[in-house]
Amino acid sequence: MKAGTNLEKVLESGKFTVTAEAGPPKGVSAEVMQRKGELLRHCCDAINVTDNQTAIVRMSSFAGSMLLKQQGTDPVMQIVVRDRNRLAIQSDVLGAVALGIGNVLCLTGDHQKFGNHPNARGVFDIDSIQLIQALKRMRDEKKFLSGDDISGEVPLFIGAAANPFADPFEFRVSRLAKKIKAGADFIQTQAVYDVAKFTSWMEMVNDRGLDRQVHILAGVIPIKSAGMARYMRDYVPGVSVTDEIVARMEKAEKPKEEGVALILEIIEQLKEIPGVHGVHIMAVGWEDIVQEIVAKAGLMPRPAV
Amino acid sequence: MNSPEPQIVVFSCHWCCYQIADLSGAAQSQYSPDIKVNIVSCSGRVGIIDLMRAFENGADGVLVFGCLEDQCHHQNGSLFAKRRVAYVQSLLRGIGLGEKRLEMYNLSPAAGPKPEEILNRMIEEVKKLGLSPVKRVGKP
Amino acid sequence: MIISEQKPLEEIRKMVADYDKILILGCGTCATVCFAGGEREVAILASALRMAVKIDGKEKVFHEHTVKRQCEWEFIDEISEKLKEVDAVLPLSCGIGVQAIAERFPNCRVLPGVNTCFLGLTEEAGIWSERCVACGNCLVHETGGICPIARCAKSLSNGPCGGSVGGKCEISPDVSCAWQLIIDHLVALGQLDRLEEIQPPRDWSSSHSGGPRKIVYPFQEGNQAEVER
Numbered sequence: 085m086k087a088g089t090n091l092e093k094v095l096e097s098g099k100f101t102v103t104a105e106a107g108p109p110k111g112v113s114a115e116v117m118q119r120k121g122e123l124l125r126h127c128c129d130a131i132n133v134t135d136n137q138t139a140i141v142r143m144s145s146f147a148g149s150m151l152l153k154q155q156g157t158d159p160v161m162q163i164v165v166r167d168r169n170r171l172a173i174q175s176d177v178l179g180a181v182a183l184g185i186g187n188v189l190c191l192t193g194d195h196q197k198f199g200n201h202p203n204a205r206g207v208f209d210i211d212s213i214q215l216i217q218a219l220k221r222m223r224d225e226k227k228f229l230s231g232d233d234i235s236g237e238v239p240l241f242i243g244a245a246a247n248p249f250a251d252p253f254e255f256r257v258s259r260l261a262k263k264i265k266a267g268a269d270f271i272q273t274q275a276v277y278d279v280a281k282f283t284s285w286m287e288m289v290n291d292r293g294l295d296r297q298v299h300i301l302a303g304v305i306p307i308k309s310a311g312m313a314r315y316m317r318d319y320v321p322g323v324s325v326t327d328e329i330v331a332r333m334e335k336a337e338k339p340k341e342e343g344v345a346l347i348l349e350i351i352e353q354l355k356e357i358p359g360v361h362g363v364h365i366m367a368v369g370w371e372d373i374v375q376e377i378v379a380k381a382g383l384m385p386r387p388a389v
Numbered sequence: 390m391n392s393p394e395p396q397i398v399v400f401s402c403h404w405c406c407y408q409i410a411d412l413s414g415a416a417q418s419q420y421s422p423d424i425k426v427n428i429v430s431c432s433g434r435v436g437i438i439d440l441m442r443a444f445e446n447g448a449d450g451v452l453v454f455g456c457l458e459d460q461c462h463h464q465n466g467s468l469f470a471k472r473r474v475a476y477v478q479s480l481l482r483g484i485g486l487g488e489k490r491l492e493m494y495n496l497s498p499a500a501g502p503k504p505e506e507i508l509n510r511m512i513e514e515v516k517k518l519g520l521s522p523v524k525r526v527g528k529p
Numbered sequence: 530m531i532i533s534e535q536k537p538l539e540e541i542r543k544m545v546a547d548y549d550k551i552l553i554l555g556c557g558t559c560a561t562v563c564f565a566g567g568e569r570e571v572a573i574l575a576s577a578l579r580m581a582v583k584i585d586g587k588e589k590v591f592h593e594h595t596v597k598r599q600c601e602w603e604f605i606d607e608i609s610e611k612l613k614e615v616d617a618v619l620p621l622s623c624g625i626g627v628q629a630i631a632e633r634f635p636n637c638r639v640l641p642g643v644n645t646c647f648l649g650l651t652e653e654a655g656i657w658s659e660r661c662v663a664c665g666n667c668l669v670h671e672t673g674g675i676c677p678i679a680r681c682a683k684s685l686s687n688g689p690c691g692g693s694v695g696g697k698c699e700i701s702p703d704v705s706c707a708w709q710l711i712i713d714h715l716v717a718l719g720q721l722d723r724l725e726e727i728q729p730p731r732d733w734s735s736s737h738s739g740g741p742r743k744i745v746y747p748f749q750e751g752n753q754a755e756v757e758r
Binding site: 436444486523 | 573
């Protein structure tokens with residue numbers, strides 16, 4: 085075991101794993117975080133805490149992760165390299181480990197111009213792949229990037245994101261291979277709507293033997309309205325919402341139910357794809373639907389490992 | 390220089406209007422405008438600084454005549470002129486002269502408005518706007 | 530080339546408000562090529578300011594002059610006599626020229642007339658794009674001759690990020706994804722496998738992040754640094 089977190093244990097046990105996302109508040113309320121934790125704790129094996137997502141300032145992922153940890157859930161602390169340099173990142177990771185956080189997801193981060201502080205200077209001292217490498221070094225060699233020794237153990241379960249739909253085509257699987265080479269232990273992908281496309285990406289991944297080197301969780305985003313479907317199709321880069329899905333949501337009499345039905349169909353298909361070890365449910369602003377989805381997908385109760 | 394008659398400066402190529410040299414005579418106005426006509430080989434020869442200096446020297450209105458864009462004898466001259474005129478209009482806005490004192494028209498000798506009609510309209514416009522505030526010497 | 534852009538007229542008007550005699554000083558090198566501050570632009574700006582000032586009912590005098598470059602003392606020194614007639618100078622040169630003038634003539638008030646934007650290439654007349662951020666450690670041979678530090682919005686060394694869509698950067702459909710360009714180049718060269726190597730964290734100490742930089746050429750006879758050595 086690299087970190088012995090619940091997430092790692094469930095993935096290593098070979099059981100289909102479930103993770104979800106909780107966004108911290110744009111304020112100081114610990115209760116908001118705890119409420120989300122309560123909604124998700126029994127239907128997920130670990131909960132991602134986002135880090136200034138879309139460059140909008142929120143309570144830090146570190147603090148949010150701590151609040152979840154105190155509730156007894158297994159948080160996945162997200163780090164975007166947009167906002168912190170290598171000193172701050174390594175420092176935060178030491179603190180996180182000291183406080184019992186073990187899962188870290190390494191991300192680039194949306195450009196700051198999309199957020200609410202577009203005049204800020206983006207940091208990007210290191211990129212997400214260098215971050216993965218840095219964390220691996222901290223854990224396996226107990227060294228900082230500078231080469232100095234770290235006192236104590238740094239058990240970390242290192243995650244990275246993958247986007248089968250946005251990368252330059254020639255490079256999609258190579259990019260994943262690079263993240264694994266750098267030290268990624270688990271991968272959470274962007275939301276899958278086009279299962280056929282995702283399946284062919286997974287086939288390329290499996291052909292290179294990468295599915296045996298890393299745990300891949302396929303991302304899903306439940307859609308609650310036709311408007312949301314259209315918005316994601318037209319404005320969110322890297323999320324490939326098909327026209328069929330938009331049409332389906334537009335025709336639906338009860339959009340929320342249709343959205344849940346749709347996501348359940350996708351999850352059923354994802355379960356069958358070789359190399360997919362779990363699902364990552366990003367229910368943006370709809371955390372209370374996750375329990376229903378996990379239950380109807382036949383994934384309850386979550387295993388105790 | 391403190392003449393109440395409007396001073397209009399015209400830049401024109403001789404391709405778009407054959408009788409351009411007679412323009413001052415052709416203009417019929419109840420005023421006695423002071424018209425200065427600069428004939429150029431192409432409207433594309435009119436530089437930004439030429440337009441600016443015209444206003445600096447007291448012009449109340451400036452007209453640029455060029456060929457229709459697909460008929461310019463020098464290919465893109467009248468297109469460049471249009472862009473320069475647009476730029477100078479933005480400068481005139483910025484300094485408080487207003488862009489209405491400068492206009493460009495694409496003319497054809499075969500059809501369309503005649504330069505003297507356009508000139509008369511500019512004279513009317515300038516009378517409405519008043520003489521150029523650049524001509525005021527000392528405090529307003 | 531250093532690409533700059535003239536400041537908006539409104540901003541320049543505010544800057545000259547407190548002065549009565551101003552020298553507008555053009556630069557005959559970079560600023561001329563990018564139409565920001567050459568002799569022509571000096572004349573146009575002077576004309577605009579004279580008229581603006583007259584309309585405001587004020588009295589100001591604008592002198593015009595252009596020197597070959599404002600980043601070399603020998604050309605800057607040409608204006609020392611002219612400065613006696615003015616109370617401010619408005620250089621239309623890049624930040625280097627503006628500061629050189631301020632340094633050479635400390636009693637003269639200096640008002641920058643252009644914004645220095647980037648180090649760039651003339652794609653065609655009138656279109657310039659950023660190519661280099663002077664990081665001090667050029668490694669473009671590793672990325673097919675394309676610099677990811679300058680041309681990637683996030684300066685990624687192991688790009689692209691997930692926001693690269695259709696060969697364009699997430700920040701704008703007008704901006705190419707540098708990493709797509711790099712991949713295309715390497716594919717054409719048959720060297721895509723270069724990108725399997727993980728680039729380690731950059732050494733930013735050679736860039737401006739390490740502090741203001743200076744180079745002393747070791748073989749220049751007679752320069753002050755050589756003399757001191």
